[in-house]
Amino acid sequence: MLARLRSLSRVDLRLLAAAVLAIAVSLWQLAAAERGVAVTPVDLDGTPATVVAPSMPGAARTGPVVVIAHGFAGSQQLMRSFALAFARNGITAITFDSLGHGRNPAPLSGDLGAIEGATQALKREALKVAAHAGTIGDGRVALLGHSMASDIVVRAADDLDDVIATVTVSMFSPAITATRPRNLLVVAGDWEPGLKAEALRAAGLATAPRTAEPGVTYGAFADGTARRVAFSPHVEHASVLFSEASLREAVTWVAQAAGRPLASPVVDGRGPWLLLLIAGLVAIVRPLSALLPVVAAPPAGLGLPWTRLWKALAVAAVATPLILRFVPVKVLPVLVADYLVMHFALFGVLLAASARVLAGRLGPFRLSWRLPAATLLLALFTSGLLAPAVDANLLSFWPTGQRVALVAALFCGTSPFFAAREWVTRGPSPPRRGYAVGQLAFLVSLAIAIGLDFERLFFLIIIVPAIAVFFVMTGLYSRWSWRQTGHPLVAALANALLFALAVGVTFPLVAA
Secondary structure (H helix, E strand, O other), rough: OHHHHHOOHHHHEEEEEEHHHHHHHHHHHHHHOOEEEEEEEEEOOEEEEHHHHHHHHOOOHHHOOOEOOOOOOOHHHHHHHHHHHHHHHEEEEEEOOOOOOOOOOEEEEOOOOOHHHEEEEEHHHHHHHHHHHHHOOOOEEEEEEEEEEHHHHHHOOOOOOOOEEEEEEEEOOOOOOOOOOOOOEEEEEEOOHHHHHHHHHHHHHOOOOOOOOOEEOOOOOOOOOOOEEEEEOOOOOOOOOOOHHHHHHHHHHHHHHOOOOOOOOOOOOOHHHHHHHHHHHHOOOHHHHHHOOOOOOOOOOOOOOOOOOOOOHHHHHHHHHHEEEEEEEEOOOOOOHHHHHHHHHHHHHHHHHHHHHHHHOOOOOOOHHHHHHHHHHHHHHHHHHHHHHHHHHHOOOOOOOHHHHHHHHHHHHHHHHHHHHHHHHHOOOOOHHHHHHHHHHHHHHHHHOOOOOOHHHOOHHHHHHHHHHHHHHHHHHHHHHHHHOOOOOHHHHHHHHHHHHHHHHOOOEEEO
16 A cells, blocks of 8 residues: 555645645644633433533633524534634533434434424423523523524523523524514525525514614614524525624624623634535545555446436436335435435436346446455545544534444445446446436436425425535545546445435434
């Protein structure tokens, strides 16, 4: 391996050095954002939580505590930027993993489509965390929730007497009234047009006439009627959580509600450093791919020509959602992930079958002992490097408990898609842009499925952008692996594992 590293081209050597530097700098900066605060993990009757407090002795007892709740498929790591921003401005915060999310071992129970079901279960958990928050500060509590949790914190605020403010990020909640919750701040990303309109509507309930303008504070904190809408520039549903504008608005609002207005709050935008970390972890795979053994020479794969490839992709893209529309797919205890994995599996099977009919063959298949060795090595470079770094800094990404078996089950479903797509688009004469079109065909197929069964698959809309991002990453891994090994299944299996890991550790577990 050392000899192969020495034989790297100048471009790869420079990329390796740049990737290592990017990873080191980003980790240093992310660690620097936590200096001056005390981070204490706690267990609240089975709910994993983290208290993030100012490091000054006794500071946590002198003010309110902010309870921070994440959204669908999130975890407390995703909300760390808000917690750190509060703590660095003298306000204690507590984050937690909601039912079925992150490392919370308890599944999300109740009817997922009814207010009396899962919503009430999530609200009860938020109230449990708020009760603990009341014991570590001066008794006052503020609530902050993102996306799905915005509705939860609004409803939880109605059951609490000492809530001084509620902050909702990317909010959708029918529970808001002209008087509840107290001192409401609504933050939305500039690239969330529907949620921006909802924010103005909610704030307008308490204004006369019933219209509201962003950036204007209405009412008064003293009587709990204060309301404000803030739009964070150049961000969408996920990046709004890392926007300095979002952090500044939230910290300023809670400080004002607590009677401690801040002239210039200290906020650190962790977003750029997180992007640099991910970019470094992805880029480093290219030079490391030189360590992979050559598996097939000449290259293996069907390399279906364009005249046949588009037909095979069209059959899989259209037939998959039509078939699954009438097939029960409740096979895994994970919200909508069971459908997603079945979509992957059936799409892959149909793609392989269509290619077999159109080409008259799928082989020859070249098997070698080097294939599993190369696959394991690539998986180490991708999932092995990415998982611990993401888990520590961005999102729960390490399988624990029953999620280990869940990732294995999901891998069985994702493998057919990745294997079929790699095999039909790679080969001695692969079709130009065929791989990218294969990714696009799957996204189109998923859009058709959502359109056919919107009520059941609504939550997939939220994660489609994340799927697109993963497709870009896995596409790069595929290109670099293919260039070195010559075998499509190396990247296919490693990428299938990465996707199964991402879905298996982030999607919420639900009760039977």
